[in-house]
Structure formats: C-alpha cells, structure tokens
Amino acid sequence: MSPEKKMVAIVVDPSMKDVSIGEEDTKKVRPSSSSGISSRGVFAAISYMASAVLLVIFNKAALSSYRFQSANVITLFQMLSSCLFLYVMRYFKFISFNNDGLKSEHNNKSLFTLVTTRRLFQTIPLAFTYLFYMLVTMESVRNINVPMYTTLRRTTILFTMIMEYFLTGQKHSASIIFSVGIIILGAIIAGIRDLSFDGYGYGLVFTANICTATYLALIARIGKSSGLNIFGLMWCNGIICIPFLLLWTSVKGELEAMLSFPHLYSLGFQVVICLSCMLAFLINYSVFLNTTLNSALTHSICGNLKDLFTIALGWLIFAGLPFDWVNVMGQALGFTGSIVYAFFKYKGI
Numbered sequence: 001m002s003p004e005k006k007m008v009a010i011v012v013d014p015s016m017k018d019v020s021i022g023e024e025d026t027k028k029v030r031p032s033s034s035s036g037i038s039s040r041g042v043f044a045a046i047s048y049m050a051s052a053v054l055l056v057i058f059n060k061a062a063l064s065s066y067r068f069q070s071a072n073v074i075t076l077f078q079m080l081s082s083c084l085f086l087y088v089m090r091y092f093k094f095i096s097f098n099n100d101g102l103k104s105e106h107n108n109k110s111l112f113t114l115v116t117t118r119r120l121f122q123t124i125p126l127a128f129t130y131l132f133y134m135l136v137t138m139e140s141v142r143n144i145n146v147p148m149y150t151t152l153r154r155t156t157i158l159f160t161m162i163m164e165y166f167l168t169g170q171k172h173s174a175s176i177i178f179s180v181g182i183i184i185l186g187a188i189i190a191g192i193r194d195l196s197f198d199g200y201g202y203g204l205v206f207t208a209n210i211c212t213a214t215y216l217a218l219i220a221r222i223g224k225s226s227g228l229n230i231f232g233l234m235w236c237n238g239i240i241c242i243p244f245l246l247l248w249t250s251v252k253g254e255l256e257a258m259l260s261f262p263h264l265y266s267l268g269f270q271v272v273i274c275l276s277c278m279l280a281f282l283i284n285y286s287v288f289l290n291t292t293l294n295s296a297l298t299h300s301i302c303g304n305l306k307d308l309f310t311i312a313l314g315w316l317i318f319a320g321l322p323f324d325w326v327n328v329m330g331q332a333l334g335f336t337g338s339i340v341y342a343f344f345k346y347k348g349i
Helices: 003-012 023-028 039-065 071-091 117-122 124-143 146-153 156-168 174-190 199-226 230-251 254-259 267-293 296-317 325-347
Strands: none
Touching: 039 071, 039 267, 039 296, 071 230, 071 254, 071 267, 117 124, 117 199, 117 230, 124 199, 124 230, 146 199, 156 174, 156 199, 156 296, 174 296, 174 325, 199 230, 199 267, 199 296, 230 254, 230 267, 267 296, 296 325
C-alpha cells in the first residue's frame, strides 16, 4: 500500500486512534487536536460530567451531612464495587476485557486469570499514577485553602497539553490553545483574592496536576500497547490499587473508625454509599471512554466544566457557601473558555 493510500485510510475516520501505521508514517502524520469530536465522543463527555457532578453531591452528603470522616474508605468501597460489577459482567459474558474480544477469553472463569500477567504488569504505571494522585490530592487539600486549590488544580489543563505532547506527540491548534488560555485566566481571577503563597501546598497541588495529566495521557497509550479495552483497564486498575488502598486505610486507622461510626447501619447513609459506589463505577468508565474517544485535554476541559456545575449546585443545595462577585466573574470566564473550546473541537478548528 502506497503512503498516499495510508493517508486516506487515516483521514476517513479521525476518531480511530489505534490505526496501525509504519514508523516512517508516524513521523509524518502526527496526532492533532484539529479533528472534530464525534457524536459518541459528545455522549462520553456529557456522561462523564453528569456522573461526576452527581458523585460529588453524594460524596458531599456522606462526608458533610452524615459527618463521615473516612474519605479513603469511601474510595475503597467504590473500587471494590467497581471490580465486583466488572467480574459479574465478565463472568456472565456481557463484556470482554480485550480489544479483540476473543471467545477463548470467556471460557476462563478463574478470578486471578481474567487477564494475563503480562497485561497486568503493563497497567502498573497507570494504577500507581492514580494511587499517587489520590494520596497527594488528599494531602494538598489539608495544606491550602479551597479557592486557591481550585485555581491551581485548573492548571491541570496546561499540564495535560504538555504530557500529551511528550507521551503521544499530540499537537494543538492555535484556537485550542487560545481557549485553554481563557480557562486558566478565569481560574486565576476566581482565586485572585486568596493569593497567599504556600510553597509546600503549591508543590503538592502541582504534583497532583502532573499525576492527573500523566494518568489521562497513559490511558490511551497503555490501552493500545496492552490490548485491553476500557473494562480491562478498569479491572487491572482496581485489582492493583485495592491492596495498597486497603493497607493505607488500615494504617491510617480509617477502617477502625468506620466500624465505630454511629450512622453505619442507618438506611439513609447506606443508600448514599451505595449510590456513590454505582456512580463511581459510571464515572470510571466514562473517564476511560472520554479520554479514549476524545483526548486527555478534552477530558480535562470536561473536568473544568464539571467543577462549574458542581459549584452552582452546591450553592443551590448546600447552605452557607460564600458568594463573591470576583469569584463568579472568574468562574464565568472559565465557563466561556470551556464553551469556546467545545465549539472549536466540535468544528475541528
């Protein structure tokens, strides 16, 4: 097949990111963010934002309304539930863990051989990046005020662009860079009243940003190299992270604190936790789907939009939240930047 024919095969479906081409062609045809977003990609982005906003609301209810202090235990329950859902669906042949969906895979019903050891080891960087991100995020929240934390976290978009370039060679158009600049400017304005420098806290937040950007960029890359689909990546991520998270919650005494929690057997609390676990499964799936169908940068933009909707719902549902016009203007500017990005992405500009 001539190089011209290969070029035609790539242009026919821009959403296909796992097209196999030669090393020479890879250098000539670099990934670009100028391709438009597909209808399935739009659905993935909206699904992520909807499930993420609802998950924050339910987690807020558990941590604030019921005063449950063991946040890592909730994360542990969510990961255990996710693996349980995946195992049941895999056992009854509703899903496959491989991209090729081999029938021989379905005949293997042993818990510890759902994926090969080689593929499990290939996903270790993804799982450890996610674990490190969770631990660093929890520590950073304790050491920096919320407005400044939100401002610095939104610079994840910039870190994601950098990591996409170095890990996948992804380049972005001037219009995309312009819209990202609007978002970051809005974040700075939103937190301008709280510019109190804390070197340790800032360092933790930027470390969390790097972990987030690396995690998002690794999803598509490891998915290709390992041959695992979205469900397979979720499964490996869970079974690698759960033992370490279980050890961490035990060392921190959160499991023991949970057993003495006064609302542990309250029906309302149990319903909130169950819904939180179900939404966590949906959000994990939508994270992988959104990043795979669209891009790591698009997912970061969706996260920014999600934060805005969450803040708006927080003002409506939870009383006592502070209101500041400067913060509102910054949030509005960030929202405008996200809309501009979505327009450019949809049009393929």
